[in-house]
Amino acid sequence: MSSTKPLPAALKRWAEQRIGPVVSVRDASHSWDRSRVWDLEGGSGVHRYLKVSPSVKFFTRESRAYRHIVPALGHTRAPHLIDSRAQDLVLLLTAVPGAPVKELGLDTAQWRTVHQQAGALCARLHEAGELDRGDRVKAEASLSAAADGAEKYLARAGDRLDHDEQQLVRDHAARLRRVGPVPVGYIHGNNQPRNWLWSTSGLALVDFERSRPAARVQDFVILATTQWADHPDREKAFLRSYGWELSDAERHALRCLSALDAVNCLAWGPDNGDAEVTARGRRTLDRLMKEDRP
Template sequence: MRQAKPLPAAARRWAERRIGPVVAVRDASHDWPRSRVWELRSERGAGWYVKVSPSEKFFTRETRAYRHVVPALGHGRAPHLLDSRAEDLTLLLSVVPGSPVPGLGLSSGEGRAVHRQAGALCARLHEAGELDRADQAEAEASLVAAADGAEKYLSRAGARLTAGEQQLIRDHAAELRRVGPVPVGYIHGDNQPRNWLWSTTGLALIDFERTRPAAVVQDLVILAVTEWIDHPDREQVFFQAYGRALTTAERRALRCLTALDAVNCLAWGPDNDHPEVTTRGRRTLDRLRRENLL
């Protein structure tokens, strides 16, 4: 059982200057060491989140996202940023209704409803304003940057991959460099059901620390290797709401990106005692190997 993380006293005092006395605190962190999030209940009955970012890069991405990208989702479809403090990478966020999708035991119809709304919200996010020159350049270089990371993940995974599997990863990284132009925009960066909250008012997205300009197909990788493998009907309704099908270049890129996700999972999962992530990587890599033999 994971031990609850205590809210730092300085963070509590800072939050109380904005929201008033806090009467209850709940550790809402994800199950890994660098995740630090607490739900606060103020004396007035309102709920808030205090989040301490794991790095300056994530803090910068998330605060920028809440100010310039997240509003495109619409009212109630994501938290809003009440305040932030750069010196200790702390954010104070509103609470939106709902519970994370994975724990809800949704029916088939409810699962499709969630993915339909996710498709609509992703479309809004991906089209959230014009990219400036620097963001455009970063987005256009994002697939090459992803390919560049292959050797780092291969090194970390080491003997967990056979020589043939390592070559398969390298082949997909090389192909990713050749797919050509793809649509770009702002992506969530960790777009998966654990960051989707479902309630009677609909779907909301949370956790924008990886939000950045990129090829928008990068936001579909985790869904492609988890939800949509087992539930193609969810993929269908997602894209109906998204408003367009993937281009040929995006479909090629998505396949390559799933290979890179696999090696990343097989590097990170065992090192962090996370069997779910490890299983995801192994399953994807086994599927790619089978398809490569056809």
């Protein structure tokens, strides 16, 4: 477990210039070493969040998302950007009500309700404005770009995959290049219950550092390999409110992307001590290997 990360004094002063005095600070970072997020409580009891992005790429993606994409979700459905400072990769955000869905011990019906609302929010996000020319080019190339990452992940994973498993990943990367056109838009990029907050007000999405123009189906990979694998009722609820039945091409792309996600998990998870991510990768790979055998 990572140690508590203190908020740098300079960043606290910067935040107070924008929101007034801060009376308490709580480290709200994930266990990942590069995660740096603090809950700031003001004198009136109002909470805001200060986040230092782990990289320029993530800061650029997230600050852009909050300015141009996230408002389409609605006032209580995502944080809003108060201010940002590029030189420090820092974002100052409003808080939204709720707790991460994965921590709530929901029953079967509640899980379906959550997925129903998540599908509606994803639809709003994916349709948040027309892609400009540059974004459309990136989005339409996103599946090929994902396939390009296969060899990098395989090299990092090393002997965590045997020869047949490595070949399966390569085969799915090759198939992904041949999928053809699929719907594109702005995606969340890390769409999963860890980033869904549930309250009496409904569902909210957080953490947009991986938001980008891409094939929309890329936003369903983690759900397909975790939530939906054992609970098809959740997938049905999500897609019904999403308002779009996945095409054959999207289903094929989702399977290929799941193989790439598996090797990525097996490359990243053990190196970062993340047992949950590692288990996701191993489980997905085992399932695909079983399904691919005659």
